[in-house]
Amino acid sequence: MSSQTYHAIAHRKLKTLQSLIPKNWLLDPLPDPLPLDVRSLVSKSTVLTPDEFSITSSHDVTSLSQLIHSRALTSEAVTTAFCKRAAIAQQLTNCLSEVFFLPAIERAHALDVEYKRTGKTRGPLHGIPISLKDTFNIKGYDSSIGMASLAANPAKENATLVDILLEQGAVLYCKTNVSQTLMALDSHNHLFGRVMNPRNRRVTAGGSSGGEGALLGMRGSVLGIGTDIGGSVRIPAMCNGLYSIKPSSQRIPFIGQEIGQLPGIDRLGLQASAGLMATSVRDCELFLKTIADANPWEKDPNVAFGSWDGQGGIGKKALFGVMRADGITTPLSPVAKVLDETVEALRKAGLEVVEINAPAFKKYHSLANSFFGIGGNNHTFDILERIGEPLIPWLDTRLRRRKPADLMQLSDLHVRKSAFEKEMLEIWRDENGRMIDALICPVAPHPVPEIDRWNGVGYTSAFVVLDYPAGTLPVRDVSNDDLKDELPESEVLGGWDSRNRDLWHPSISDRSVYLNTKLSVQVVAPRLQERRLYQAMALIDEILHGANSEIRPSIQSRGTVA
Numbered sequence: 001m002s003s004q005t006y007h008a009i010a011h012r013k014l015k016t017l018q019s020l021i022p023k024n025w026l027l028d029p030l031p032d033p034l035p036l037d038v039r040s041l042v043s044k045s046t047v048l049t050p051d052e053f054s055i056t057s058s059h060d061v062t063s064l065s066q067l068i069h070s071r072a073l074t075s076e077a078v079t080t081a082f083c084k085r086a087a088i089a090q091q092l093t094n095c096l097s098e099v100f101f102l103p104a105i106e107r108a109h110a111l112d113v114e115y116k117r118t119g120k121t122r123g124p125l126h127g128i129p130i131s132l133k134d135t136f137n138i139k140g141y142d143s144s145i146g147m148a149s150l151a152a153n154p155a156k157e158n159a160t161l162v163d164i165l166l167e168q169g170a171v172l173y174c175k176t177n178v179s180q181t182l183m184a185l186d187s188h189n190h191l192f193g194r195v196m197n198p199r200n201r202r203v204t205a206g207g208s209s210g211g212e213g214a215l216l217g218m219r220g221s222v223l224g225i226g227t228d229i230g231g232s233v234r235i236p237a238m239c240n241g242l243y244s245i246k247p248s249s250q251r252i253p254f255i256g257q258e259i260g261q262l263p264g265i266d267r268l269g270l271q272a273s274a275g276l277m278a279t280s281v282r283d284c285e286l287f288l289k290t291i292a293d294a295n296p297w298e299k300d301p302n303v304a305f306g307s308w309d310g311q312g313g314i315g316k317k318a319l320f321g322v323m324r325a326d327g328i329t330t331p332l333s334p335v336a337k338v339l340d341e342t343v344e345a346l347r348k349a350g351l352e353v354v355e356i357n358a359p360a361f362k363k364y365h366s367l368a369n370s371f372f373g374i375g376g377n378n379h380t381f382d383i384l385e386r387i388g389e390p391l392i393p394w395l396d397t398r399l400r401r402r403k404p405a406d407l408m409q410l411s412d413l414h415v416r417k418s419a420f421e422k423e424m425l426e427i428w429r430d431e432n433g434r435m436i437d438a439l440i441c442p443v444a445p446h447p448v449p450e451i452d453r454w455n456g457v458g459y460t461s462a463f464v465v466l467d468y469p470a471g472t473l474p475v476r477d478v479s480n481d482d483l484k485d486e487l488p489e490s491e492v493l494g495g496w497d498s499r500n501r502d503l504w505h506p507s508i509s510d511r512s513v514y515l516n517t518k519l520s521v522q523v524v525a526p527r528l529q530e531r532r533l534y535q536a537m538a539l540i541d542e543i544l545h546g547a548n549s550e551i552r553p554s555i556q557s558r559g560t561v562a
Contacts, residue, residue, distance in 0.1 A: 006148035006389040010191045013151050020099045025087040036201050038092040047088055052081035056219050060280040061128055068127040075127025079108035079171050082129040086174050089220030093196045095211040097134040097177045098141045104173035122169030124290045130170045131221040133209050134178050135257045138162055143258035146180040146189025149386040159256025160300045168290050176211030180392045181260050181380050185454035187211055188392050200516045203448045206236030213240040216277050229272035231460025237277050237472035238443045241518035245284045245471040246275040248528045253300035262379040269371045270464050281541045285534045312529030314437040314536055320353045323441040327362030328458050329496045331445040332504045333485030338475050338519040349543045354430045360423045364462035370413055376402040394452045438536030439524040443472050446503045448517040455500045463524055469533045470524040478514040
């Protein structure tokens with residue numbers, strides 16, 4: 001078909017998207033050029049009332065829920081505020097793919113009427129606006145995942161998680177932009193364009209859940225749901241200074257998503273997880289507990305049975321492990337430094353942190369790469385070629401049609417994976433046989449890089465291979481002092497390591513690009529122990545930030561360890 005076909009579809013789709021934003025919610029005029037940090041433009045606009053600005057700027061889900069339950073705020077007021085701020089975020093970062101603002105406000109109003117009439121709320125998420133990655137099917141709306149031929153094909157039924165969220169009282173109001181095919185680390189496609197990082201437009205917003213990350217970074221959402229098979233929740237969280245958790249694959253319902261792959265092939269390879277991004281660590285618990293308490297295994301046969309309280313927990317005197325490198329790519333100085341600072345803070349607080357040296361860890365790399373290619377990408381290319389849609393430039397040099405893996409190759413991969421999983425169980429015991437509560441390591445071996453320069457997903461995909469729950473925890477901004485640090489003195493480990501060092505090499509990269517970006521750490525727990533992961537993250541967050549966390553400056557109480 002004509003190569004213009006996908007352009008026409010994109011034009012219609014964008015026109016429809018823009019028409020769904022009320023005219024009095026438009027920023028007029030937009031500054032030209034836009035500043036690198038567009039977040040300040042929110043307070044300068046007249047779209048939000050002072051109350052709406054406060055609602056969206058000063059609260060997390062937990063505090064908003066308390067205010068709605070106490071009737072200090074209505075769901076309609078909260079939803080309207082976030083719809084308006086999401087509209088602003090879309091104009092400044094291009095983060096949305098589907099909007100249903102007016103139906104959301106109508107639902108919020110109906111929830112308020114019901115609450116007033118019955119005196120009862122629907123559930124812990126009653127009246128809370130929640131955004132979702134474009135992959136989640138919502139009846140009547142597209143799940144185009146950045147591919148034009150999947151547009152104008154609205155879903156016929158909701159994803160299982162969508163139904164659970166609605167049952168628990170949530171208000172769904174938008175879906176968010178992703179990378180084409182979900183396979184890129186920068187959220188860019190021909191249908192909607194590129195998602196921009198709101199705190200620094202020179203750097204990536206991450207992928208593939210980059211629209212979610214940017215929307216939360218703009219405070220156009222307070223809780224965003226994404227998916228993660230290589231780092232697609234944890235990477236955007238790092239890029240936008242957010243908290244995130246990727247659960248084990250059997251924890252949150254995944255049925256009812258468009259992933260651009262041959263139906264059923266995801267059951268043969270690595271299992272993606274539905275995960276979340278939030279502006280506070282305690283909201284991670286609120287979401288995960290709410291889903292667990294909804295008995296999701298009754299609605300999705302792939303979800304493991306287990307209450308929230310049954311999902312592990314840290315000991316009375318927590319023992320942490322630190323894994324500083326993966327043996328493939330050596331972390332650059334700011335990453336190594338913030339890991340050191342985190343470990344030192346824990347030790348000063350009286351906690352024990354032991355060094356984890358796992359030479360076998362680097363085996364994940366070849367396993368992950370082999371699993372990612374088992375389908376040969378042929379179904380994805382079939383979708384694109386229906387209308388002659390080309391790959392985005394970042395994928396054009398990386399993605400090819402290949403011969404799918406045969407039965408013997410799949411069998412060998414799973415044998416190797418099982419052996420690796422067993423070998424890696426050793427990291428959960430120290431040399432004295434004590435159980436390690438959680439592992440701390442980098443999210444990536446580099447700070448948040450320029451657009452299209454994310455180097456790889458090794459530090460995140462490893463825990464997909466192992467199916468361990470893992471989360472991103474923001475620590476601090478890159479400082480001017482960080483920019484003075486030297487390149488690693490160790491021997492270059494290979495091509496991945498060489499390209500990583502290019503991101504810090506003074507003759508190749510401008511280090512000033514990293515200013516006003518967030519440095520984060522990754523926290524990991526054993527498989528299916530999400531409650532243990534949350535408790536570890538809450539404890540680390542309390543020690544690092546206390547009541548002065550810049551992530552949500554007006555919230556004084558923090559998540560506590562049970």
